Amino acid sequence: MSNAAKRQTSTLDKVLRVVLYAALLAMAAVYLAPFIVMLLTSLKDVEEIRSGTLLSLPGSLNFDAWSKAWSGACTGSQCEGMAPYFLNSFQIVLPAVAISTLLGALNGYVISHWKFKGSDVFFAALLVGCFIPFQVILLPMARTLGWLGIANTTTGLVMVHVVYGVAFTTLFFRNFYQSIPVELVKAARLDGAGFFTIFYRIILPVSTPIIVVTVIWQFTQIWNDFLFGVAFSGFDTQPVTVALNNLVNTSFGGKEYNVDMAAAIIAALPTLVVYILAGKYFVRGLTAGAVKG
Known part of the structure; x- marks a missing residue:
């Protein structure tokens, strides 16, 4: 040329x-x-x-609007501030993400490397769970929470999100673990390693990419959830999304759009921070198990 x-x-x-x-x-x-x-x-x-x-x-x-959106003022039984509900969301999100991620990792490990009779049916049932609309489970879940005595509690909301999220986390981990050579697990069995030893010593150390994906996915889904929050929470256990809805739709005197906007940004900040800090790892984790070998 x-x-x-x-x-x-x-x-x-x-x-x-x-x-x-x-x-x-x-x-x-x-x-x-x-x-x-x-x-x-x-x-x-x-x-x-x-x-x-x-x-x-x-x-x-x-910054008066930010101060009012965060601290607010309480009138009777109604509190306008986002601060207590912001804390509620963290009390729901952190254990729900940790539990659903751990269960998903164990399920994916079992389905991909410890085949048992009916494992394919079990995995298919979990896949079906991914496509069940939220609205379908509201009534049976409400009855279950009432029967367990944890309705309108933070524990109840954690359970709801774990149950609904474990299907997605299992799918993520199962697809990722399919890329781990079966021979590696078989060799560990021949050396006398048991189920949990293999999981802890071999599987978990290589699971960082998919753990990041699962944590980001679950954190975002649970933090942004409104339907479960408004259906299964009490006044003192409402997540930040429900509090934001109450704040925006409740006004005394003139409508304060500056307070509404500040509250919306406050509610969105954690997910923004998560994606800004770990967004690139999300894409890497999704593609890490795409090719076997």
Whole structure:
């Protein structure tokens, strides 16, 4: 190839790269626009919101809406602040994610490397569980929680999310463990290693990618859940999504859009942080077990 052709090709590559980056930036701006509007609105006072436009910059930074959204004020039995419900969500999410991830890892390990009679049927049943709509299980789950005496409690919500999430976590781990050579497990058995020894010494050390995927998936699903939260929680055990709904739909006097927007950002912050810090590992983990060998 001549030097002129090489220069022409290089110029074309640069142009295409510029066009690609411009398109990506435009799409990012479109996706970020709602968040930018929310952030700008949360930093304005009510009068400035009414007199300005959605994308107008605040005249001065005003964090009163953030303070009110977080701390709020209690009137009778109603509390406007998000703080206690924010803590409730963590008390639900952390144990639910840990338990469902552990159960999913054990189930995936058994189904992929400790075949038993009916294991395929068991896995098929778990797959069916992935496609059951939330609404279908509301009544039977409510009756079960009442029978166990944990209705309207944090423990009850943890159980609901573990039961519903274990099908997804099992699917993730089973697909990942299929890529681990069977010979490795068989060799460990010949050396006298038992079920839990193999799981702890061999399987878990290579499971970091899929554990990250499962934790991100479960954390996001449970934190953003509204239906189970509003159906199975009591007033003192409501997650942050239910509290956000109550705050937005309850107002005294004029509507305070700045407080609503601040509360929405507060409710979304944990999932944003998780994806910002671990988003790249999510994609890596999903593709780690895609090819066997």
